[in-house]
Amino acid sequence: MGWSNWSGSVTAAARVARPRDEGELAALVRGARKVRAVGAGHSFMPLCETDDLIVALDAMAGDMVIAADRRTARIPAGWSIKRVTAALWAEGLALANQGDVDPQSLAGAMATGTHGTGTDLGSLATFARGFRLIGADGEARWCDAATNLDLYQAQRLSLGLFGIATAIETAVVPAFHLAERIEKRRWAEVRESYDELAGQHRHIEFWFFPHADTVILKTLTPCDPCDPPASTTDMEETAFRRVLDIAARLPFLTPFLQRAMMRTRFDGGRRGPAHAIFPSDRTIRFEEMEYELPRAAGLAALDEVVGWIRRKRLPVTFPFEYRTVAADDIWMSPMNAGPVAAISMHQYAKMAWAGHFAAAEAIFRAHGGRPHWAKRHRLTRADVDTLYPMAGRYRAVRRAADPAGKFLNPHLEALFS
Numbered sequence: 001m002g003w004s005n006w007s008g009s010v011t012a013a014a015r016v017a018r019p020r021d022e023g024e025l026a027a028l029v030r031g032a033r034k035v036r037a038v039g040a041g042h043s044f045m046p047l048c049e050t051d052d053l054i055v056a057l058d059a060m061a062g063d064m065v066i067a068a069d070r071r072t073a074r075i076p077a078g079w080s081i082k083r084v085t086a087a088l089w090a091e092g093l094a095l096a097n098q099g100d101v102d103p104q105s106l107a108g109a110m111a112t113g114t115h116g117t118g119t120d121l122g123s124l125a126t127f128a129r130g131f132r133l134i135g136a137d138g139e140a141r142w143c144d145a146a147t148n149l150d151l152y153q154a155q156r157l158s159l160g161l162f163g164i165a166t167a168i169e170t171a172v173v174p175a176f177h178l179a180e181r182i183e184k185r186r187w188a189e190v191r192e193s194y195d196e197l198a199g200q201h202r203h204i205e206f207w208f209f210p211h212a213d214t215v216i217l218k219t220l221t222p223c224d225p226c227d228p229p230a231s232t233t234d235m236e237e238t239a240f241r242r243v244l245d246i247a248a249r250l251p252f253l254t255p256f257l258q259r260a261m262m263r264t265r266f267d268g269g270r271r272g273p274a275h276a277i278f279p280s281d282r283t284i285r286f287e288e289m290e291y292e293l294p295r296a297a298g299l300a301a302l303d304e305v306v307g308w309i310r311r312k313r314l315p316v317t318f319p320f321e322y323r324t325v326a327a328d329d330i331w332m333s334p335m336n337a338g339p340v341a342a343i344s345m346h347q348y349a350k351m352a353w354a355g356h357f358a359a360a361e362a363i364f365r366a367h368g369g370r371p372h373w374a375k376r377h378r379l380t381r382a383d384v385d386t387l388y389p390m391a392g393r394y395r396a397v398r399r400a401a402d403p404a405g406k407f408l409n410p411h412l413e414a415l416f417s
């Protein structure tokens with residue numbers, strides 16, 4: 001009994017069940033008053049929380065089936081991205097893009113609009129071509145662009161509201177290798193040339209400690225054939241953890257600690273199969289908010305937030321992460337109005353975050369931002385209506401799919417009932 005998310009900020013006094021097949025899952029859904037699906041529990045918002053039943057699909061039987069044209073694969077929805085990409089690699093295939101880590105389930109990542117970075121690359125949800133769902137009535141349904149179109153459109157970014165996905169047909173690409181390059185660069189120089197750099201690299205992002213004037217720039221470039229692996233230079237987590245623990249006790253030292261840390265070397269990189277290079281280890285727990293801003297507004301919004309943190313000497317101990325994501329046409333996607341700059345703000349899990357996030361959120365909203373659904377935000381139902389023209393249609397599909405609100409929890413009820 002009991003469940004907690006990755007960061008420890010969301011807990012639920014629920015029963016957690018691990019069905020082994022669709023029959024068991026359907027019986028669990030039929031018998032529950034309320035049910036939420038969970039993947040790896042990597043969401044910071046209370047998306048999986050319920051006081052009744054949580055179902056995890058990691059023990060479900062099922063295999064990946066690759067289409068004859070090798071452009072799509074039907075994949076068990078509860079598989080982690082790590083398992084999906086390892087299985088694809090064994091078949092000479094890959095996902096076109098991935099996020100920072102790979103323990104998330106395929107269903108959970110798509111359900112929240114999880115993305116990586118890349119000017120021409122959309123979120124993982126843009127790879128979905130069809131879903132097999134166990135509905136609130138316990139019946140299995142398929143939806144895609146030709147069958148149950150409205151359900152498919154809503155399900156592409158579903159927040160788990162329309163049923164429990166057991167399989168997802170996903171676009172795949174031929175396997176490729178990546179070369180990672182990490183370098184410390186002056187912030188002023190990266191800010192000046194960011195658009196040019198983003199045009200030159202398939203994947204680019206930077207990490208920016210708000211009290212320092214250098215950033216860690218990371219690029220990923222396809223390399224086939226690829227030279228043997230170079231040395232790994234992931235940010236040294238032991239040193240970083242030490243800095244964070246000092247900052248947690250003595251927050252006023254944060255600006256000094258960040259500047260000192262950025263004087264160390266960060267240059268390096270890795271090479272290898274794409275699915276091994278996209279993710280990094282994240283062993284230090286943090287809380288996160290992320291806003292997707294119109295691409296042209298991103299750097300100005302970042303300037304304003306960083307300026308405010310510096311003026312107030314706020315102990316924001318983690319770096320901002322800045323990425324680019326292509327536009328899409330998904331009803332509830334924050335990328336559906338055009339390409340975005342995705343700005344993540346993190347705070348060490350042992351330190352206060354809510355006040356800092358709320359103040360920064362106001363700045364991001366003023367620059368036209370919309371939040372990542374899995375990460376901390378304070379949208380109201382009225383905000384959802386203002387930001388998403390398709391919100392009414394999304395709610396209508398939800399009502400038809402789940403009239404009794406079995407898949408709702410208090411957070412989702414407030415926004416989507």
Ligand SMILES: Cc1cc2nc3c(=O)[nH]c(=O)nc-3n(C[C@H](O)[C@H](O)[C@H](O)COP(=O)(O)OP(=O)(O)OC[C@H]3O[C@@H](n4cnc5c(N)ncnc54)[C@H](O)[C@@H]3O)c2cc1C
Pocket residue numbers: 006007036037038039040041042043044047048057077078098099100101103104105106107108109110111112113114115116158159160161163164165166282372374375
């Ligand atoms: C360390 C870390 C790194 C991260 N990196 C990135 C990143 O690089 N890019 C990014 O965009 N986000 C990132 N995130 C956010 C993360 O990708 C999302 O929270 C994602 O939803 C997590 O997947 P999950 O399997 O843990 O889903 P959960 O958090 O378990 O669930 C998320 C949602 O999916 C629903 N769901 C899960 N399984 C099913 C199913 N089978 N059927 C229907 N609904 C289902 C749940 O009900 C819930 O609404 C990161 C989070 C952490 C903690």
